[in-house]
Amino acid sequence: MASARRARLAAIDLMRRFEVREEPFGAGAFGYWPKGEPASGLWQRVAGKVFVKRVRGPRRNGILAPLNMKVFPRELMVWPDADCTAVVNAALLESRCIDGVAGPAEGFERWFARWRDNGSTERVFPASLEQGSGAYLTWFEGRHEPGALNDLDVVVNANVLFALGLSGALENPGADEAARFLNRAVLEGWYREFRSVSKYYDDNLFFHYTVSRAYAEGGVRSVGPAVGALAEDLLERVRVREDGSAYWDLGHPHFNTACAVLTLLNAGRRDEVVARAVRYLVREQCGRRGCWERMTAFVTSSDAGVRVYWSSEAFTAGMVLEALYRWVMVRERGRREAAGGRLTELDGVAGGDDPA
Amino acid sequence: MKGVCDEGEGGIATGGRGGEEIDERALASTVARAVDYLGRTQTTERGGVSGGTVFSGRLASRASFGAGQETGAGSGDELFLGGVHTSRALRGARGGGGKVGGFGGDGGVGEAGPAGGDRSDAAV
Numbered sequence: 077m078a079s080a081r082r083a084r085l086a087a088i089d090l091m092r093r094f095e096v097r098e099e100p101f102g103a104g105a106f107g108y109w110p111k112g113e114p115a116s117g118l119w120q121r122v123a124g125k126v127f128v129k130r131v132r133g134p135r136r137n138g139i140l141a142p143l144n145m146k147v148f149p150r151e152l153m154v155w156p157d158a159d160c161t162a163v164v165n166a167a168l169l170e171s172r173c174i175d176g177v178a179g180p181a182e183g184f185e186r187w188f189a190r191w192r193d194n195g196s197t198e199r200v201f202p203a204s205l206e207q208g209s210g211a212y213l214t215w216f217e218g219r220h221e222p223g224a225l226n227d228l229d230v231v232v233n234a235n236v237l238f239a240l241g242l243s244g245a246l247e248n249p250g251a252d253e254a255a256r257f258l259n260r261a262v263l264e265g266w267y268r269e270f271r272s273v274s275k276y277y278d279d280n281l282f283f284h285y286t287v288s289r290a291y292a293e294g295g296v297r298s299v300g301p302a303v304g305a306l307a308e309d310l311l312e313r314v315r316v317r318e319d320g321s322a323y324w325d326l327g328h329p330h331f332n333t334a335c336a337v338l339t340l341l342n343a344g345r346r347d348e349v350v351a352r353a354v355r356y357l358v359r360e361q362c363g364r365r366g367c368w369e370r371m372t373a374f375v376t377s378s379d380a381g382v383r384v385y386w387s388s389e390a391f392t393a394g395m396v397l398e399a400l401y402r403w404v405m406v407r408e409r410g411r412r413e414a415a416g417g418r419l420t421e422l423d424g425v426a427g428g429d430d431p432a
Numbered sequence: 433m434k435g436v437c438d439e440g441e442g443g444i445a446t447g448g449r450g451g452e453e454i455d456e457r458a459l460a461s462t463v464a465r466a467v468d469y470l471g472r473t474q475t476t477e478r479g480g481v482s483g484g485t486v487f488s489g490r491l492a493s494r495a496s497f498g499a500g501q502e503t504g505a506g507s508g509d510e511l512f513l514g515g516v517h518t519s520r521a522l523r524g525a526r527g528g529g530g531k532v533g534g535f536g537g538d539g540g541v542g543e544a545g546p547a548g549g550d551r552s553d554a555a556v
Contacts, residue, residue, distance in 0.1 A: 083471045355454055358462045366465030390473050397466050400459065 081175070088171045091164045096156040098139060100218050104184025106164040107156040112141020112148055124149035133379035134225070136215065156216045159232040159276070161187055162239040169242045180243070188236050189249040191216050193228055201227040202273050204266050210253030212236045214276070230261050231277045234286035234299075241294025255298035258287055262302035278372045280326050281335035284310065285395075288342030292428025300431030307343035310336045314349055321359060322352035330360055331371035334395040341402050344430030346410070354403045357396050368392040 096105045128135075128149045138155040141148035165180040172179035193199055195208030197220065205211075205228065212233050213226045233254040240248050261267050270279035277283065284306045290296040291303045314336070316322050324332040337353045361368060367389050374386040 080467050080471070083467075351454065354459075358454065358458055361462050361465065366469035390470060393466050393470055397463065397470075400463055400466075404459070 084171070085175060085177070088167060088175075088177065091167060094160065094164065096140065101156055101187075101216065103181035104161070104165060105156045105187045105216060106160040107140040108154060108160050109140040109142050111139060112153050128152060131378035131380050131382055136217070137219070139218065154215070155218055156187070157214055157232075158188055158191065158212050158216065158236050159214065159229070161216070162232070162235040166235070166239040166242050169239070185240055185243060185245040185248045187216060188212050188240070191226070192250045192253070193226075197226050199226050199228065201225070201275060202261075202266065204264075204272060205257065205260070209257055210250055211257040212250050212254050227275055228257065229276055230258060230267065230273045231283050231286050233257055234283070234290050237296045237299065238286065238290040238294040241290055241296045246296065251296075252298065255296065258299050259302045262287070262305050276374055276376060278327075278375055280328055280371060281310070281324060281332045281339065284339040285335040285342075288339040288428065291431065292342035292344075297431075303339075303343050303428075304431040307340055307345050310339060311345075311347065311349065314353075316352070317356070319359075320352060321356035322349050323356045324353075328369060328371040328392070330357065330368035331392045331395060333357055334368075334392070334399040337399040338395070338402060341399075341406055342428040344428045346406065350403060354400060357399060361396075366393075368396050 091106070094106050094108075094110060095103065096107045096111070097103065098111065128151050131152070133152070135151040136154050137151055138153040140155065141153050161184065165184045168178075168180040171177050191197075191213040193207070193209045193211050193213055197213060197217075199207060199213065209228065211228050214229050214232050215226050217226060237246075237251060237254050237258075240246050240251055245251075261273050266273050267283060270277075270283070274283065287299055287306060288303050291299050310324065313324060314322050315325060322333075323329050324336045326332045333353050333356055337350055337357070340347065340350050357368070369392060370387050370389040371392045372385050373388050373391050375383060377383050
């Protein structure tokens with residue numbers, strides 16, 4: 077357990093290094109990449125121009141560049157974003173509770189409120205949603221570049237709501253609008269064409285998980301309608317093996333199943349299918365290495381149509397571990413309730429209530 | 433897909449083999465090995481990278497980060513992403529082992545191995 081704690085703290089320390097303090101940003105704003113240095117020498121500039129010509133864009137002219145790339149054209153650098161700001165601050169909030177380390181910067185929620193879809197920023201994604209929805213934009217553009225389009229992403233908005241809920245800041249401007257966006261994306265069926273509502277995530281049930289996490293762990297009750305519908309969606313799509321174990325398969329069944337288990341638990345569902353899925357996850361672990369299959373975490377596209385995928389095996393392992401321990405907590409809670417025992421503070425985070 | 437047979441969708445019933453209790457030892461062992469795996473794949477070092485072009489940067493990042501930070505674009509973001517979820521998962525291991533008792537407590541996790549490792553030679 078000591079090694080597990082060390083690993084967690086090391087992860088937290090790493091995340092802190094992605095804070096973007098350069099004006100107009102400040103404490104509590106995080107980006108996907110660290111501060112970048114634009115190409116300076118002649119050959120670097122030439123290589124940068126070739127690269128830009130090849131991928132075309134999106135040209136955000138930001139300040140963050142990929143790690144370990146000595147040459148990266150300024151045009152393709154990105155800005156801090158709502159997604160990283162949300163998930164890192166949520167992790168810091170949790171670590172403060174668990175480890176007693178410093179939490180997030182005071183007032184980090186203001187960054188989300190500053191970049192909203194208020195009609196003044198050009199935004200064409202998703203096309204199904206009218207301009208000026210009020211939900212949270214993905215990119216914290218320090219300086220708007222003509223032609224550089226911002227966007228709304230359902231997973232990003234779910235993550236922002238989760239962070240706001242954890243920090244007790246659901247009165248933050250945009251929270252109601254973000255919840256409305258998520259409910260519409262689910263209840264009107266937009267999410268079934270997932271690429272129409274998310275530019276950065278794959279259709280792998282991670283969306284289901286993030287919305288339900290905001291609901292159950294973040295206390296964002298306003299997304300209850302979406303959570304209930306997503307849970308029903310999962311129960312309709314489950315598959316069963318000959319040995320009785322259950323799974324979901326959208327291309328990465330280990331990851332898909334972990335997300336489904338967590339979603340159902342967050343939705344307050346205690347169907348037997350959850351136990352069957354836990355058995356599937358236990359049986360599918362790589363006996364030699366202790367991992368599960370790699371999954372696609374992020375997707376992005378260049379203006380030239382080049383698609384880039386960020387994949388991870390460790391991400392799957394993290395999600396499966398989370399699913400297993402949550403299931404154990406829910407099961408223990410059920411046993412104590414059945415025995416008429418007293419519930420503990422841990423029971424409060426074991427699983428959500430059924431929004432129905 | 434490895435280990436997955438498609439016997440059909442929907443129709444989960446109660447009882448039968450699916451209703452059996454999950455073996456506690458198997459569950460504890462699964463968690464212990466997974467935590468050990470995450471410990472082995474985690475590194476916070478970025479150093480040792482050189483290369484004057486975007487493309488050599490891709491190769492260098494894959495080669496230098498080691499296991500657990502496989503990045504499609506070779507930028508190291510995976511480490512960032514994995515860090516978030518590593519943290520969440522380890523919180524779970526703590527909750528299960530330390531308080532609820534389902535995972536067997538401190539003795540069940542074991543020490544993490546050295547950082548880096550078996551993906552350091554992965555091709556981009």
